[in-house]
Amino acid sequence: MSKEQLAHFAIILGSLKNDLMADIERTVHTMQDEQTVFADPNDRASQETDMALELRNRDRERKLVKKIEQTIDRIKADDYGFCDKCGIEIGIQRLEARPTATLCIDCKTLEELREKQTAKYTPSGAPTKRPVLRLAFCFTTQAGGLHHPTRLP
Numbered sequence: 001m002s003k004e005q006l007a008h009f010a011i012i013l014g015s016l017k018n019d020l021m022a023d024i025e026r027t028v029h030t031m032q033d034e035q036t037v038f039a040d041p042n043d044r045a046s047q048e049t050d051m052a053l054e055l056r057n058r059d060r061e062r063k064l065v066k067k068i069e070q071t072i073d074r075i076k077a078d079d080y081g082f083c084d085k086c087g088i089e090i091g092i093q094r095l096e097a098r099p100t101a102t103l104c105i106d107c108k109t110l111e112e113l114r115e116k117q118t119a120k121y122t123p124s125g126a127p128t129k130r131p132v133l134r135l136a137f138c139f140t141t142q143a144g145g146l147h148h149p150t151r152l153p
């Protein structure tokens with residue numbers, strides 16, 4: 001990749017990161033503004049759900065920011081645009097669509113296929129074996145060998 005191309009992606013990634021950071025900032029402010037305590041428990045519950053959703057979104061955004069930062073580091077280290085698996089150039093077209101891509105389209109497709117395959121064969125899909133109960137056996141041995149019920153004369 002040429003110096004100009006690297007600079008081009010550095011700009012794209014930089015503005016992507018800024019947008020995300022601004023978004024995160026906004027969410028924090030909205031959440032602080034919405035610290036109202038509702039009297040109705042239903043309102044409170046839905047407020048809590050909203051909060052949980054926001055937090056999860058924010059978590060995802062933070063991860064994305066981290067990934068963007070790592071990608072910018074790779075540009076600086078002149079290691080940008082190569083597939084992590086096979087080492088070939090990822091290709092400008094794919095990077096334009098997905099500037100943080102670390103795999104070429106072939107490796108990505110293979111990985112997705114493999115993920116689908118493993119998802120298909122997870123233990124949850126297999127029939128579960130129930131443990132066999134041997135309660136009756138326990139009753140006879142607990143008394144120390146054979147247990148004869150005492151008979152009254």
Ligand SMILES: [Zn+2]
Nearest residue numbers: 083086104107
């Ligand atoms: Zn590859």
